[in-house]
Amino acid sequence: MIFEQLAGNLIQGLVLGAIYGMATMGLSLIFGVLKVVNVGHGAFIMVGAFVTLWLFNALGIIPIFAIPVALIIGLALGFLFYYTVMRKLIKAPELATLLATFAIGVLLEETIKLIFGSEFRGYNWAVGKINLGITVLPFTKLYACLGSVAIAVLLYLWFNKTRAGTAMRSVVEDSEGARVCGVNVDGVYALSFAIGIGLTVTSGVLLTMFIPVGINPYMGGSYTLKAFVIAVLGGLASPYGAFFGGLVFGLIENGSYTLFALLPNVEPFALTRFLSFAMLLLILLIRPTGLLRAK
Amino acid sequence: MALLRLENITKRFGGLVAVDDVSLEIQEGELIAIVGPNGAGKTTLFNVISGVFLPEEGKVFFEDKDITRLPAYKRAPLGLGRTFQIPRPFSSASVRENVAIGAMFGTLADKVSVDESLEIADHYIDLVGLQDHRNKAAGPLTPVEKKLMEIARALAMKPKLLLMDEAMAGMNPKDIDEMVQFLLRLKEEEKMSIIAMVEHIMRAVVGLAERVMVMHQGAKLVDASTTEALTDPKVIEVYLGHSEGD
Amino acid sequence: MKVNPAKYYPLIPVYAIYLIMFLIGKNMTGMWELMAMLAFYCALGQAFNIFLGMTGYVDFGYVAFMGVGTYGMALAITRLVHFKGLGIGLLIIGLCLAMVMSTLLALAVGAVALRLRGAYFAIATIGVNEGFRYLIEGAKIWNGSEGIIFFAQMNEAFGREMASALSTFWADVLVLIIAALAAFVTLHYMRSKIGYALTALREDEDAAKVMGINVTKFKIIAFITSAIFAGLLGAAAWAIKTPYVFPPEVFEIHYTIEAIIIVLLGGAGTLLGPVVGGLIYGLSKYYLAIILPGFQLLIFAPIIIIIIVLFPEGTVGMLKNRVRGTTLERYIV
Structure with missing residues (x-):
């Protein structure tokens, strides 16, 4: 009985984990290239969620077609904030970049609140579900999972097979060396920031396909915190590490919740959160390069 | 008693051997120059002496005290001072x-x-x-x-030993001459030993040091009096060799 | 050791501002609450500056120290209320417990997080704050997510009238005293080897080590000092002023962000900066809420971004550069 429940929750966790992973790749990409932690990360996820909501509720466009729209909006926001703000802060101390990205997040939240209000919203895109016996998976969740995997694979190919991707990797390795070798480092920074934000806004679409309720301007905060844990699991600077970190996180989150619920006199939801932050600290302490890196 | 004694120091970065089995002794009051082309391992050797890197092999003694594993911040109070290649x-x-x-x-x-x-x-x-x-x-x-x-x-x-990393890089000949005079005066007045690292300003080396260690690809090539070292065929080979083809 | 009074001149403008705030609050009707709020922001900035400003390390979980300080006071009052005759001594025990608890947390966090640098440190401290909050809620420590409500115990311990005076007046006075103490300690550090060591490690940690500076020791000193003031501030401004404590409130990351904004607005690592930053932040927050309720953050966010990009040294940072070489230099640090 409990094992069936656990297995069912783990399947849900794996599906959600793939989305979490994709939702963290942008954070890791930006940290890897610009060495900037985007504290406003969750706000960009929220923007993606509102794009989906608005397209579906107002125009009847299904969430799958919201993906390219979100990507374009994300790229545009990324370039905008890079050239107006981040570009001037590349060499600034952490204090400046952390606060600036936080302020960008607040700006987005308040702008969305101004347009859509702050109440909780949701949408209902019913396209059927499959019953796996131990758990039920709506197709929307499956699509979101497949979409996440596809985007991760595309990013991998883009990184490894294109000139721009190679330039980006060279900047991650050694930005000064790349500059000497004729790489347009500023261009790489701009493109990486834009793609990072593009991925993050897109992940907002996929996340609402998994959880189509609770959409509101301040929903991003908890995703920011989760993304930090996931990114650290994957080594912080590696987008693929982040993807696998997401899978691990999804499994641990759902698995530990099931187990904590068995304990007497505790709040399992809070303990699950505690576990994830304890994990974050442990990894930073013993293996700051992430779980997956050999070194 | 030697002020500083390096015994068979080896420092690697991954597969790259940055310092290869280098031994060196500095007496009190001595002023020696370490020369060698860029990438010869001079700065890495300085970093091992001042405790920025720990060597894989070998030992560092300061006034006969083994300081190989001593944290960097405990070395300065013993009498190790340094400047950096790029000022910090x-x-x-x-x-x-x-x-x-x-x-x-x-x-x-x-x-x-x-x-x-x-x-x-x-x-x-x-x-x-x-x-x-x-x-x-x-x-x-x-x-x-x-x-x-x-x-x-x-x-x-108030160090007993001053490590000067590229003390004269980027200076014009007049400044270099002044700096050489300044260091010689320092050595006398402050009673300290100096290791000056010089990449390619021979003018400075000749006027400055009575002793020179030449490094090449991480290893010690020559350790001798200045005149001997600079006329050594091996040194001319690695150091000036490339200019013959110009 | 002879003390040179000129060294402490820079405290004059700081204390003058605090005194003026007190006098305005005391003598102008309806101003006390505003002055109390400003005092809180000044104290918060002054306390955080000792770590953030002087070391350059961004502690994103700073509010956790205020949180445990609040718990320290709450626990002291709820557990010791039945010992009659302690009187105001109970508050002193509470303040001591707040200091002890924030010190212990700082030692634990410092042991883990201070090995990390830059972004890794910032993320680790977020983890500590959130982790600690969810541990309290999840394992139902100190009443878990239900929190501790101790109005009744306050009334029992101090009498209804005194409890009310504590909450509406003395708590705020205490906050001002904490701010003044934090300013004194800041200047004392600046004028001692601690301050020089912190400047060195903030600018270049590796070079500082080679210069003979035990960077870990000095980081811990700044971290614990800053944490103790946060603990005291939590005990005074939160526990005594509003006698309840809920985990989601006292570990709310927005207070850390406010503290960062205040330090940055005023000028990180300066003495007068947190005061100026606290005043600018508090006043604009207060009046924006009146003029444009609901739009404060929308207006704030771009202003913050502009300040970070165009004026990273903050108000006092810029002023300091201006007065360099004039007599004012002795007062503005």
């Missing part, structure tokens, strides 16, 4: 504060107050000729001024 000022602090920091945490650490450290700082700022910049922030100084400030900061540590 504490940018927001004034020149005076920068130099005073040297006095506060160097060999005098337990003996001087903040005020006394500031007085010591003033002395060395005058000595290197930065008195007009005393109260300016160190960040906006010119590279040569930063270099001088670093020397003052290292001197304020």
Whole structure:
């Protein structure tokens, strides 16, 4: 009985984990290239969620077609904030970049609140579900999972097979060396920031396909915190590490919740959160390069 | 007793051997130059001596005390001062504060107050000729001024051994001559030993050091008196060899 | 050791501002609450500046120290209320417990997080704050997510009238005293080797080590000092002023962000900066809420971004550069 429940929750966790992973790749990409932690990360996820909501509720466009729209909006926001703000802060101390990205997040939240209000919203895109016996998976969740995997694979190919991707990797390795070798480092920074934000806004679409309720301007905060844990699991600077970190996180989150619920006199939801932050600290302490890196 | 003794130091970065089995002894009051082309392992050797890197093999002795594994911050109070290849000022602090920091945490650490450290700082700022910049922030100084400030900061540590990383890079011949005279005077007045690292300014080496160690690809090539070292065929081969083809 | 009074001149403008705030609050009707709020922001900035400003390390979980301080006071009052005759001594025990608890947390966090640098440090401290909050809620420590409500115990211990005076007046006075103490300690550090060591490690940690500075020791000193003031501030401004404590409130990351904004607005690592930053932040927050309720953050966010990009040294940072070489230099640090 409990094992069936656990297995069912783990399947849900794996599906959600793939989305979490994709939702963290942008954070890791930006940290890897610009060495900037985007504290406003969750706000960009929220923007993606509102794009989906608005397209579906107002125009009847299904969430799958919201993906390219979100990507374009994300790229545009990324370039905008890079050239107006981040570009001037590349060499600034952490204090400046952390606060600036936080302020960008607040700006987005308040702008969305101004347009859509702050109440909780949701949408209902019913396209059927499959019953796996131990758990039920709506197709929307499956699509979101497949979409996440596809985007991760595309990013991998883009990184490894294109000139721009190679330039980006060279900047991650050694930005000064790349500059000497004729790489347009500023261009790489701009493109990486834009793609990072593009991925993050897109992940907002996929996340609402998994959880189509609770959409509101301040929903991003908890995703920011989760993304930090996931990114650290994957080594912080590696987008693929982040993807696998997401899978691990999804499994641990759902698995530990099931187990904590068995304990007497505790709040399992809070303990699950505690576990994830304890994990974050442990990894930073013993293996700051992430779980997956050999070194 | 040798002031500093390196025994078979080897330092690797991954597969790259940056310092390869180097041994060296410095006596009290000695001034030696370490020369070698870029990438010869000079700065890495300095970093091993000052504790920035731990060597994979070999030992470092300072006044016969094994300091191989001693943390960097415990070496300065023993009497090890250094300057950096690319100057590293504490940018927001004034020149005076920068130099005073040297006095506060160097060999005098337990003996001087903040005020006394500031007085010591003033002395060395005058000595290197930065008195007009005393109260300016160190960040906006010119590279040569930063270099001088670093020397003052290292001197304020009252070291027994001063490690100077590329002390004369970027200077014009006149400045170099002045610097050489300055170092020779320092050696006498402050009674300290100096290891000066020089990439390619032979003019400085000849005037400065009675002894030269030449490094090449991480290893010690020659360790001899200056005239001997600079006429050694091996040295001419690695050092000047490429110019013959020009 | 002889003390040179000129060294402490920079406290004059700081204390003058605090005194003026007190006098305005005391003598102008309806101003006390505003002055109390400003005092809180000044104290918060002054306390955080000792770590953030002087070391350059961004502690994103700073509010956790205020949180445990609040718990310290709450626990002291709820557990010791039945010992009659302690009187105001109970508050002193509470303040001591707040200091002890924030020190212990700082030692634990410092041991883990201070090995990390830059972004890794910032993320680790977020983890500590959130982790600690969810541990309290999840394992139902100190009443878990239900929190501790101790109005009744306050009334029992101090009498209804005194409890009310504590909450509406003395708590705020205490906050001002904490701010003044934090300013004194800041200046004392600046004028001692600690301050020089912190400047060195903030600018270049590796060079500082080679210069003989035990960077770990000095980081811990700044971290614990700053944490103790946060603990005291939590005990005074939160526990005594509003006698309840809920985990989601006292570990709310927005207070950390407010503290960062205050330090940055005023000028990180300066003495007068947190005061100026606290005043600018508090006043604009207060009046924006009146003029444009609901739009404060929308207006704030771009202003913050502009300040970070165009004026990273903050108000006092810029002023300091201006007065360099004039007599004012002795007062503005």
